[in-house]
Amino acid sequence: MSAQQNVDVVVIGGGLAGMVAANRAAQLGKRVVVLEQGSEERYLCNSRYTGGSFHICIRDIMSDEAALTRAITEATGGFVTEKLAQMIAVDGRRSVRWLQEEGARFMRADVASHRGWMLAPPPVVRPGLNWEGRGGDVTLRQLEANLVKRSGALLRNSRAQTLIMEDGACHGLVAQQPEGEVRYRASAVVIADGGFPGSLDMLRQYICPHPEKIKLRNAGTGRGDGLRMALAAGAGTKGLGSFYGHVLSRDAMTNDKLWPYPYLDNILHTAIVVGPDGERFVDEGRGGVFVANAIARLPDPLSSAVILDQAIWEAGGRQGIIAANPHLPLAGGSTLKADTLADLARQLNINATRLEATVAAYNQAIAGNTLKELQPARRTTRYPAQPIVQAPFHAIPTCAGITNTFGGIAVNEHAQALTESGAAIAGLYAAGGATGGLEGGPEIGYVGGLVKCGVTGLRAAEHIASLPS
Numbered sequence: 001m002s003a004q005q006n007v008d009v010v011v012i013g014g015g016l017a018g019m020v021a022a023n024r025a026a027q028l029g030k031r032v033v034v035l036e037q038g039s040e041e042r043y044l045c046n047s048r049y050t051g052g053s054f055h056i057c058i059r060d061i062m063s064d065e066a067a068l069t070r071a072i073t074e075a076t077g078g079f080v081t082e083k084l085a086q087m088i089a090v091d092g093r094r095s096v097r098w099l100q101e102e103g104a105r106f107m108r109a110d111v112a113s114h115r116g117w118m119l120a121p122p123p124v125v126r127p128g129l130n131w132e133g134r135g136g137d138v139t140l141r142q143l144e145a146n147l148v149k150r151s152g153a154l155l156r157n158s159r160a161q162t163l164i165m166e167d168g169a170c171h172g173l174v175a176q177q178p179e180g181e182v183r184y185r186a187s188a189v190v191i192a193d194g195g196f197p198g199s200l201d202m203l204r205q206y207i208c209p210h211p212e213k214i215k216l217r218n219a220g221t222g223r224g225d226g227l228r229m230a231l232a233a234g235a236g237t238k239g240l241g242s243f244y245g246h247v248l249s250r251d252a253m254t255n256d257k258l259w260p261y262p263y264l265d266n267i268l269h270t271a272i273v274v275g276p277d278g279e280r281f282v283d284e285g286r287g288g289v290f291v292a293n294a295i296a297r298l299p300d301p302l303s304s305a306v307i308l309d310q311a312i313w314e315a316g317g318r319q320g321i322i323a324a325n326p327h328l329p330l331a332g333g334s335t336l337k338a339d340t341l342a343d344l345a346r347q348l349n350i351n352a353t354r355l356e357a358t359v360a361a362y363n364q365a366i367a368g369n370t371l372k373e374l375q376p377a378r379r380t381t382r383y384p385a386q387p388i389v390q391a392p393f394h395a396i397p398t399c400a401g402i403t404n405t406f407g408g409i410a411v412n413e414h415a416q417a418l419t420e421s422g423a424a425i426a427g428l429y430a431a432g433g434a435t436g437g438l439e440g441g442p443e444i445g446y447v448g449g450l451v452k453c454g455v456t457g458l459r460a461a462e463h464i465a466s467l468p469s
């Protein structure tokens, strides 16, 4: 027989979303336990790897709420409902303030509007992973200490497996722990397992046919357990088909110095990306997140390359948190170079005439202001297109890097899990990367991973605390 524990709230996952929900619920008088599958003192998760920028749609999280609501609606083409967009816009700033009260430190990293509220200290400016002692790591440790002071607990080596459902309501869960199976009976469960960016099976099912050919630009710990459990409990989903990520050097597949940074987004949105046939296949002007999704969906996601000239390498190449120029070649990433496009095509092993024709059509469209007529059309509302004319020409073989999944469990403004028809499932909540409907959608609009953790974590806890015990 399995052991049984009784608490008020069980949280699945000790990332930022789970730790916000747990601390807020404990602050409001609930007995809380967080179950974390990782066994290490500093178990890995996306919140530990994070760059730490609290923003909304790459804007200042403290800016006007109505403008932020509009930005979310516009970025996602209306996929995020007005109510949920408002929830993020209004509670984004509140989650930063609440975290400050919890002892989290924020700083302005630079003048960019979306980097005014960064968890401190920010990552070191160098290629490759560096999370130890940085903002995400420090904040998680602070939140764990706070939870313990509030008589809550974070239990490592504890993998949630099945929800306890009775009469359509969630009454806890069953977890696997070193001593065996333990049943946690509770009036509420918060799923905060980080979504499914670490599950090749689920990425194959929902996002692209060859996930083994995309780089998991994440901790690999979000394996879709929460989604699987929620589906079994009758939950609905929203927007499972896209992800937040960046375009990386193809060498990142095997060279750990080339992820999570540098990425190629700042180059490609002023240049072009071609497939193995030497033709463009995506509107580069929609930015790196959109292009990464398009690359992931190619029949062979390891077959595209960014094509640029020396002027772009010296301009966009030098932009970004950890600029590709010079960090990409310094960290061992391939950059092919040639004096002619034909020579570049030969190095890439693609048809030279096709590549020359693609670049000529692109250059002509810039000169003639007809980028909208290209196939696929090229928009310039966010990024100007730069001609590819100045030798040497460069090619950078690419891969798509997935940071986190955009879609997940459908939720309402209290972070309650919803059925497909929109009814709340009593006792079941989702927060952070486990949620769906808060970003992405057909426009693949990026809203922000950290703000989702703060907002849904707070909302879930406050709704749980508002119910009669």
Ligand SMILES: Cc1cc2nc3c(=O)[nH]c(=O)nc-3n(C[C@H](O)[C@H](O)[C@H](O)COP(=O)(O)OP(=O)(O)OC[C@H]3O[C@@H](n4cnc5c(N)ncnc54)[C@H](O)[C@@H]3O)c2cc1C
Residues within 6 Å of the ligand: 012, 013, 014, 015, 016, 017, 018, 035, 036, 037, 038, 043, 044, 045, 046, 047, 048, 049, 050, 051, 052, 053, 054, 055, 158, 159, 160, 161, 192, 193, 194, 195, 217, 218, 219, 221, 222, 223, 225, 226, 260, 403, 404, 431, 432, 433, 434, 448, 449, 450, 451, 453
């Ligand atoms: C390199 C990088 C840079 C980023 N930079 C930014 C940024 O600057 N700004 C921004 O807004 N976003 C950024 N993000 C995204 C952001 O960090 C994530 O969206 C956010 O941290 C997700 O938090 P979470 O709590 O939902 O998931 P996670 O932090 O991944 O936590 C989920 C936890 O659940 C645990 N878990 C999973 N399954 C189970 C189970 N069955 N039982 C028990 N435990 C389980 C996992 O082990 C993990 O610890 C970045 C992400 C990465 C990887």
